[in-house]
Amino acid sequence: MTALLIIIAAIVLLFIGYVFYGSWLAKQWGIDPSKNTPAKAMPDGVDYVEAKPAVLMGHHFSSIAGAGPINGPIQAAVFGWVPVFLWCVIGGIFFGGLQDFGSLFASIRHDGKSVGEIIKDSMGKTAKKLFIIFALLVLILVIASFVNVVASTFFSTADDIAKAGMSFGFVKNPTGNQTTAMISVLFIVLAVVYGILTNKCGLKTLPATIIGIVGIVGIVILGLNFGIVMNRTAWIIFVAVYIAVASLIPVWIMLQPRDYLSSFLLYAMMLIAIVGIVWSAFTGNARGVQFNLPAFTGWKQSIGTMFPALFITVACGACSGFHSLIASGTTSKQLDNEKNAKAIGYGSMLIESGLGIISLIAIGVVSSQFLVNNDGVWSFKGSPATAFGSGIAFLFGNDGTVVNSTIKALLTLAVSVFALTSLDSATRLSRFMFSELFLKDGEATWKDAKGIRKVLANPLFGTALMVIIGSTLGFLKLSAIWGLFGAANQLLAGIALLAVAAWLGEVGKNNKMFYIPMVFMLAATLTSLVLTVIGKIKAMVAGAEKAFFWGNWFQMLFAAAMAVLAVILVIEGIKTFAKQAKAKKAN
Numbered sequence: 001m002t003a004l005l006i007i008i009a010a011i012v013l014l015f016i017g018y019v020f021y022g023s024w025l026a027k028q029w030g031i032d033p034s035k036n037t038p039a040k041a042m043p044d045g046v047d048y049v050e051a052k053p054a055v056l057m058g059h060h061f062s063s064i065a066g067a068g069p070i071n072g073p074i075q076a077a078v079f080g081w082v083p084v085f086l087w088c089v090i091g092g093i094f095f096g097g098l099q100d101f102g103s104l105f106a107s108i109r110h111d112g113k114s115v116g117e118i119i120k121d122s123m124g125k126t127a128k129k130l131f132i133i134f135a136l137l138v139l140i141l142v143i144a145s146f147v148n149v150v151a152s153t154f155f156s157t158a159d160d161i162a163k164a165g166m167s168f169g170f171v172k173n174p175t176g177n178q179t180t181a182m183i184s185v186l187f188i189v190l191a192v193v194y195g196i197l198t199n200k201c202g203l204k205t206l207p208a209t210i211i212g213i214v215g216i217v218g219i220v221i222l223g224l225n226f227g228i229v230m231n232r233t234a235w236i237i238f239v240a241v242y243i244a245v246a247s248l249i250p251v252w253i254m255l256q257p258r259d260y261l262s263s264f265l266l267y268a269m270m271l272i273a274i275v276g277i278v279w280s281a282f283t284g285n286a287r288g289v290q291f292n293l294p295a296f297t298g299w300k301q302s303i304g305t306m307f308p309a310l311f312i313t314v315a316c317g318a319c320s321g322f323h324s325l326i327a328s329g330t331t332s333k334q335l336d337n338e339k340n341a342k343a344i345g346y347g348s349m350l351i352e353s354g355l356g357i358i359s360l361i362a363i364g365v366v367s368s369q370f371l372v373n374n375d376g377v378w379s380f381k382g383s384p385a386t387a388f389g390s391g392i393a394f395l396f397g398n399d400g401t402v403v404n405s406t407i408k409a410l411l412t413l414a415v416s417v418f419a420l421t422s423l424d425s426a427t428r429l430s431r432f433m434f435s436e437l438f439l440k441d442g443e444a445t446w447k448d449a450k451g452i453r454k455v456l457a458n459p460l461f462g463t464a465l466m467v468i469i470g471s472t473l474g475f476l477k478l479s480a481i482w483g484l485f486g487a488a489n490q491l492l493a494g495i496a497l498l499a500v501a502a503w504l505g506e507v508g509k510n511n512k513m514f515y516i517p518m519v520f521m522l523a524a525t526l527t528s529l530v531l532t533v534i535g536k537i538k539a540m541v542a543g544a545e546k547a548f549f550w551g552n553w554f555q556m557l558f559a560a561a562m563a564v565l566a567v568i569l570v571i572e573g574i575k576t577f578a579k580q581a582k583a584k585k586a587n
Helices: 002-029 053-065 068-079 081-108 115-123 125-154 158-164 176-199 205-225 232-248 255-287 306-313 321-329 338-365 384-394 402-438 452-456 459-473 478-506 512-542 550-586
Strands: 169-172 226-229 371-374 377-380
Touching: 002 081, 002 255, 002 338, 053 255, 053 321, 053 338, 053 402, 068 081, 068 306, 068 338, 068 377, 068 384, 081 115, 081 306, 081 321, 081 338, 081 478, 081 512, 115 125, 115 321, 115 402, 115 478, 115 550, 125 176, 125 232, 125 321, 125 384, 125 402, 125 459, 125 478, 125 550, 158 226, 176 205, 176 226, 176 255, 176 402, 205 226, 205 255, 205 402, 232 402, 232 459, 255 338, 255 384, 255 402, 306 478, 306 512, 321 402, 321 478, 338 384, 384 402, 402 452, 402 459, 452 459, 478 512, 478 550, 512 550
Parallel strands: none
Antiparallel strands: 169 226, 371 377
């Protein structure tokens, strides 16, 4: 019954937050349905493409969700369910939702440009360049993290390859990973077909959606019977090539249809989870289904002290800087009307917080399998995606049953599909921002640039460089990337909050609601990065880490670079706020 009460409380609180706080924000900022959005004012058929609200909601939600709201809350569960629950709900309403909605609104009013352009308006050109460099570093970590997650859910082990008698090909009676790989590849094909039907053949959204859902059912059935055999290295290369191509082609071919269709998997996954929670609340105890996660385990656990570790680890379930890049990078270029900004920008974040709560419940159901308690110090073992699938599937039946196995396979598939959608969007964003870094005022595209800048701003160059770096880092263990990604991602959230607050102050709108979330996120994330640098240095000096292992040096130097960039941006932000306050007082 504990799980049922948790999900009911979360839904009620998040709904209240959406209705009252979300509406208040829209009123304060002046959302205006009569204004032309960038998609209507400057369509180009590639990036600026007007999308129906349901389609754009699917793109935005699938892109921001990724594997974050599953990985984060499950790993943070070592602190107990109460801290994770409170941060997902409070963080989602007052931190994450504020950042996502604010970034989307500010970008709409800047011709669909990135947060870098928003910063330039209020903090200057230097701050813009520093932010873009910072954001590109975060996007490298996003690519590395999700390439790792996808490859880990696709690859065949050495034993599986030996059993199949091949290192590459198709196999009957596939393993879970082989099934997930097959369905995910077919999903890409299905998305392209959907895009052609709706954009070139004139098929309406409703019949196309029905065809798409039937197609999803078909490829799932096919994937449960036939799988793809390939090792982890081959899958990393495959994913790298795929995201490079997907980021360069028009959004209507892949990004819009893929994310729209994948959103149905996400909605279905959440619905299945809620049904399972309700079902187990009234029948589960008879077969041993119980929510066994303690309410609170202590201030210090295996991943660190609650501040800053909890707020860094939960990440996308409460607040994520990556969302601001999606909102201002792809979503703002497709929005058809400002009135839909609240539902897409603010509402999507709250739904993601709900997914974070569902992930918390999943680990609570199977905590004995994945959480280890050594004298009061709790640690997580295994894969968060596996824990999520196992927990939700167990609500419907014991391991080994047909229902349990099918649901587990579908949920694992959903996690990999969401990771791929985040990869699509992250790579496209890196293309935009890499080009922005080398363009001067008055230069609209890379074609307007001169000399070496024309080469550097070329979409092919930026895409290739970001994909190569990110995918190479994807060979590291996820544990070597995720903590750094979490800190960098949350630090980006603090800077995005600062950027939007500075712009709102510049145009004379209320920005006071940003102050507390901004200061808190900056404090937590800078603390985490400093602790990472100190910890790595101490470990290397003591010989606990292999001094010349490039992964350790990467983490230490990356954390230091991001901390320095962030401090410079914060100083510029403080100067901007002081200047605005002085001007306001003078007036």
